Amino acid sequence: MLIKEMINHIKTQVSTSIPANEIQSIIFLIFEHVLNFSKTELLLKHDCLLNNEIQNKIISIISRLKKNEPIQYILGKTEFYNLNFIVSKNVLIPRQETEELVDWIIKNTKPINKQLNILDIGTGSGCIAISLSRNLSESKIYAIDNSMKALQIAEQNAKINSVNISFKHQDIFSDDKLNIKFDIIVSNPPYIREKEKLLMHKNVLDFEPSSALFVPDNKPLKFYKAIAEFCKNNLVANGTLYLEINEFLGLETKKMLLKYNFKNIEIKNDINNKPRMIKAIW
DSSP states (O other): OBHHHHHHHHHHHHTTTSOHHHHHHHHHHHHHHHHOOOHHHHHHTTTOBOOHHHHHHHHHHHHHHHTTOOHHHHHTEEEETTEEEEOOTTSOOOOHHHHHHHHHHHHHHGGGOSOOEEEEESOTTSHHHHHHHHHOTTSEEEEEESOHHHHHHHHHHHHHTTOOOEEEEOOTTSOOOOOOOEEEEEEOOOOEEGGGGGGSOHHHHTTSOGGGTEEOTTOTTHHHHHHHHHHHHHEEEEEEEEEEOOTTOHHHHHHHHHHTTOEEEEEEEOTTSOEEEEEEEO
C-alpha cells in the first residue's frame, strides 16, 4: 500500500469517531510515530510504498482510534508547551487551556528574575511543574499528587526534559504538612460536575482517569476549598495562587477565594474567550 492510499484509508476508517478538523493532525502524528516523518516528509513521500510491518502498526492504531481511544494514549506521548511528555491512562492528557495557564504564570513571573518556591498541586503528568521549571530556571519547583502511578509518570517526564523537581506523594485533603512556604501555588484540580458528562466526548469519558476530572454536583469547589485551606499555612504573604477553573463556575470560585481573604482576584479568558483561569494574591 502506498502512503497516500493509507492516508485515505485512515480518513475513511476514523471519520465517524474523530472530528473532521482533527483527522489531519492525527495522520501527521501517526506517521511521525511509525516512520519518524516530519510533516514536510509526509507531504513529499505520498507515493512511497509501506512495508507490511508499518501497515500492520498503522492498522492497529486505526482499530484503537475507532474505539475512541485518544491518540496520545495510543502513542504514549504528547507535546505540551513545546516539550515532550509521556502519558498513560493514569494521567490526564495535557490540554491547550493548561498551556495558557502556564504561559500566564511564566509571563508574570519571569521579570522577577529571582529564586522562588513554586508548588504544583495535583501534578499528574508533571506538565505544569516541568514547563515552569524549564522556563523559570531560577526557581525551585515542587509537585504533589495523590496518585503514585501519576507521580511515576511525572518523574519520568522530568528526566526526559532534564529538570530537577521535588515530587511528593500527598493528598490535598490530608493533614500532612510540607513545612515549606511557597511564593506561587498552582493547580489544575478536578472541576467538572457529574452533570456535565453529557457535554463530553467518549474519548474522555471512557479513557481518561475520572478521579482527575469529576466532582460531585453538590460540591463542585471541594478541591478549590482544600487548596485555599492549604494556602493559609503554605503560601507566603502576597504570594500568588493560580488555578485552572470550570468555565461555568468562575464567579463562584472568585467568591469562595474572597471568603478566604484572597485579594486582587483576576479571572482570565482562554483563547476561546471562556473564563478558564484565575489568579489571586494571598
